[in-house]
Amino acid sequence: MSQKQLLNSSEMTVTLQRLACQLVENHTTFQNSVLIGLQPRGVALAERLVEILKNDYDLTDVEFGKLDITFYRDDFRRSGKVLEANTTEIPFVVDGKRVIFIDDVLYTGRSINSALTALQSFGRPLEVELLCLIDRRFSRHLPIQPDYVGKHVDVINEEKVKVNWSEDNKENSVILIDE
Amino acid sequence: MNKMKELSVNHLLGIKYISEEDIQLIFETADHFKEVINRPIKKVPSLRDVTIANLFFENSTRTRLSFELAEKRLSADVVNFSAASSSVKKGETLVDTVNNILSMKVDLVVMRHPNPGAGIFLSKNVNASIVNAGDGAHEHPTQALLDAFSIREKLGDVAGKKVVIVGDILHSRVALSNIFALQKLGASVKVCGPLTLMPKHIAHLGVEVEPNLDRALAWCDVANMLRVQNERMDNSYFPSTREYVQQYGLNLERLQKLNKEITIMHPGPINRGVEITSDVADSNQAIILNQVENGVAIRMAVLYLLASKIKNYD
Known part of the structure; x- marks a missing residue:
């Protein structure tokens, strides 16, 4: 097993700030926009973006939810393992809102497909955008593309991309693991 | 990755046969389903390729409704059967009745029966996951x-x-x-x-x-x-x-x-x-x-966890 670092902590800080800036560019005051982190790993990214929007742009009441897609997965009973669900918390009405999905790594696009189905249970959003920290290019199984990307990487299928978050953000990293 | 947990059993025949960990897993899963059934749209597609037969050889309103609702909220296909209007009256045996239903490609059977141990007997004789919805004075x-x-x-x-x-x-x-x-x-x-x-x-x-x-x-x-x-x-x-x-x-x-x-x-x-x-x-x-409300969430959790152990795609 070998590892290679794709982003180090300071690079990640810059990337997160750029992503937050791009969000502000498109959503200005977030009056009608909501962030939804996808469980489990998108939530950590979403929380950091909410933090930056609050501290750097004075956007103190950006609405933020968590969406779990376990019960909507298309590989239930196919993958040979049981997946444990996570909490879903959508404390606002989704109807007519501009929703931004947030996930750490975009790979086949199947999770996003399930998330789009899951979101329908909460109403009809005006539009849905996708933000991801890492886009694994050329590996999509479905016609799904991100609107905001931290970094594009070209990775072969056997390799795994892992995003590590530390409590104080000083040891965040993105690594490539070759199993 | 999410943790991987599963039930230690393939059937829910009685509380006697499951562990404390199983019960806790069912509770944790039911917590999530309770949130699901309080959404504007109370349905998830998890069991859309699973067919469930509800076999009620004894009267029931609440339990049957609760199971049926749980099954439908998981998007399963549901067939209902009650003994009063069936061939049981014509002398068919339990195993025959159930095997006939299973040959119509049913994956899971929810059964209430007046005889204690009916679910256990069935689980040994037919090829499907059994959920006991009450067997005589034995378990529920x-x-x-x-x-x-x-x-x-x-x-x-x-x-x-x-x-x-x-x-x-x-x-x-x-x-x-x-x-x-x-x-x-x-x-x-x-x-x-x-x-x-x-x-x-x-x-x-x-x-x-x-x-x-x-x-x-x-x-x-x-x-x-x-x-x-x-x-x-x-x-x-x-x-x-x-x-x-x-x-x-x-x-x-x-x-x-x-x-x-x-x-x-x-x-x-x-x-x-x-x-x-x-x-x-x-x-x-x-x-x-x-x-009563929790009954639907608990039954969704039980059916979801049991269905996840049925491997149709190996």
């Missing part, structure tokens, strides 16, 4: 799970709580399953009722019999009032309903004598004025309707 596992889940929801935890089960323990599958579930979760259990309605060997379950209702209420945190099952009373177990009400009926006066607030449960259907009076059944201390 999903009822016990939803009861314990409701206690956990109301009081924070089941461990360390004192629960008294009042009424007809002899004929009650709810009582037996509840005793197993509560003990596995670390609660202490007493039973209360006329001695004629106590099973002979109840002490072997580690359960104390308290014949006096007022003493039982003073001891407990939760009182689970069972229905007087008139249809199972083949003997005179107590002299008259009036006498039963005087000795074992829960009323406001009895509750007000206690210097604490206890939680009141009832598995339904209620005989108002017999085991419980209307003012108690409708009071804030009663969580009877919460039990």
Whole structure:
């Protein structure tokens, strides 16, 4: 097993700030926009973006939810393992809102497909955008593309991309693991 | 990655046959389903390729509705069967009936049957996952799970709580399953009722019999009032309903004598004025309707976890 670092902590800080800036560019005051982190790993990214929007742009009441897609997965009973669900918390009405999905790594696009189905249970959003920290290019199984990307990487299928978050953000990293 | 957990069993035949970890896994999964059934759209597509047969060889309203709703909210295909209008009356055996239904490609069977052990027998003879929805006076596992889940929801935890089960323990599958579930979760259990309605060997379950209702209420945190099952009373177990009400009926006066607030449960259907009076059944201390709501979430969790063990795609 070998590892290679794709982003180090300071690079990640810059990337997160750029992503937050791009969000502000498109959503200005977030009056009608909501962030939804996808469980489990998108939530950590979403929380950091909410933090930056609050501290750097004075956007103190950006609405933020968590969406779990376990019960909507298309590989239930196919993958040979049981997946444990996570909490879903959508404390606002989704109807007519501009929703931004947030996930750490975009790979086949199947999770996003399930998330789009899951979101329908909460109403009809005006539009849905996708933000991801890492886009694994050329590996999509479905016609799904991100609107905001931290970094594009070209990775072969056997390799795994892992995003590590530390409590104080000083040891965040993105690594490539070759199993 | 999410943690991978699964049930230790392929069928839910009784609480006796599952572990405390299984119960906790069912509770954690039910927490998520409870959130799902409170959404504007209360349906998830998880079991869209699973077919479930509900076989009810004995009357039921609540349990059948609850299972059917749980199945539909998981997007399963559902077929219903009740013995009254079927070939069972023509002399078909249980295994034949079920195998005929299974040849129509059914993955999971939910069964209620008047004979104790019917689910266990079936699980050994047919190739499908079985959920016991009540077998005679033996077990009713999903009822016990939803009861314990409701206690956990109301009081924070089941461990360390004192629960008294009042009424007809002899004929009650709810009582037996509840005793197993509560003990596995670390609660202490007493039973209360006329001695004629106590099973002979109840002490072997580690359960104390308290014949006096007022003493039982003073001891407990939760009182689970069972229905007087008139249809199972083949003997005179107590002299008259009036006498039963005087000795074992829960009323406001009895509750007000206690210097604490206890939680009141009832598995339904209620005989108002017999085991419980209307003012108690409708009071804030009663969580009877919460039990019904939790029943759907618990059954969704059980079906989801069992279905995840059926491998159709190997």
